[in-house]
Amino acid sequence: MAQHRSPGPKPPAPRLGVRLTLGFGLAELAIWQLLSPFPAWPFALLTGIDPQLRMLIALMLLACGFVATLAWLRRHIGRPLHELATYVGEQSQRIAPETPATLPARASDIDNIRASIDRLIATLESQHAELLKQTLNDPLTGLGNRRLLEQRLATLLPLTRRLNTSLSLLMIDVDHFKAYNDYYGHPAGDTCLIEIANVLRATFRRETDVIIRLGGEEFLVVITDVADRDAIRLAEAMRSMLQLVGIPHDKSPTAATVTVSIGVATAAAGTSVGPDTLLACADECLYDCKADGRNRSAHRRIGDAQARVYTAPPAPERSDTVIRESA
Structure with missing residues (x-):
């Protein structure tokens, strides 16, 4: 049984240079015959016409050829190039337009340019997304970095004021991490930081929660609409x-x-506070924790003079938490 074969590719159309050369050559031949004293057939039929009229006919023929050439160039080159430029411009603005149906469907130079630009745009968008991810994320833990924190605070602080909701910032520091690194080594220290990052992800699971690694052994969490x-x-x-x-x-x-x-620092609903003030308040609470023995948390509302320190149980078997006011 004979196998069915798909038709091969169509032969390429004549090149633009060949078409233009042929068209201008025919036009020049016609004009030369019109102006020649001994024209060949069929231009010999015009020998009885006044020479000035023949000159006028030749000029009209030349003008018609020029206009036809311009129309052909506009239709087959100018319009596709304009649509291609519009298409690329919309792609660069991330409008994601559909490919214009009027662009040539055959494997022409314009199609090759369009396909190359499509591939270039796709590559640039992929590289841009990857670069943006790298600039906003910590490479070790995968958490956000300080740049992401600045972006989110610039958005969340005005938003919480407008929605009349609270915003809390938790500054977290690993106790005696330098001693851990010195004793266990830096690879173990990196593993420890990754484990802490996983605990943070497991604790703060809302989409609006922002988890940041500030650097070294310091982490930060931003939560909104929480008492x-x-x-x-x-x-x-x-x-x-x-x-x-x-x-x-x-x-x-x-x-x-x-x-x-x-x-832990909290800006109550409706409180106008800047990111520096919020960070400074959380840092003061963290200092209170360290001064009081570490392994505990301290909270202060923006504007309060003192922080409440929540102390860890002194022994593993105890489950109660001692809460006291800091002096």
Whole structure:
């Protein structure tokens, strides 16, 4: 049985240079015959016409050829190039237009240009997305970095004021991390930071929660529309979950496992506060935690003079939490 074969590609159309050369050659031949004293057939039929009239006919023929050439160039080159330029411009503005149906469907030079531009745009968009991801994410933990924090705070602070909701910022510091790195080595330190990042992801799971690695052993979380007591509860939940993970830390004077101290600053609903003020307040709460023995959290509402410090249980078997006011 004979196999069915798909038809081969169509032979390429004559090139633009060949067409234009042929057209202008025929036009020049016609004009030369019109102006010649001994024209060939069929131009010999015009020998009885006045020479000035023949000159006029030749000029009219030349003008018609020029106009026809311009019309052909506009239809087959100018219009496709204009549509191609419009298509590329819309692609660069990420409008994602459909490919114009009037562009040539055959494998012409314009099609090749269009296909090359499509591939270039797709490559540039992919590289741009990857570069943006790298500039906003921490390469070790995959969390956001300081640049992402600045972008999110610039959006969330005005938004929470407009919606009349609260915003809390949790600044988290790993206790005695330098001693951990010195004793266990930097690869183990990196693994420890990754584990802490996983605990943060497991604790703060809302789409609006922003988890940041500030650098080194410092992390930061931004949560919105959460009451003071809920922000404190989340901070304590994260701290307790990390202790349950139980990453050994033989060089820590605070506990036998890796622990964290957390400073929580809250801007109440309707409070006008800048990012620097919020960060400074959370940093002061973190300082209170460290001064009080670490492995605990402290909370302060913007405008309050003192922070409430929530102390970790002194022994693993105890489940109660001692809450006291800081002096």
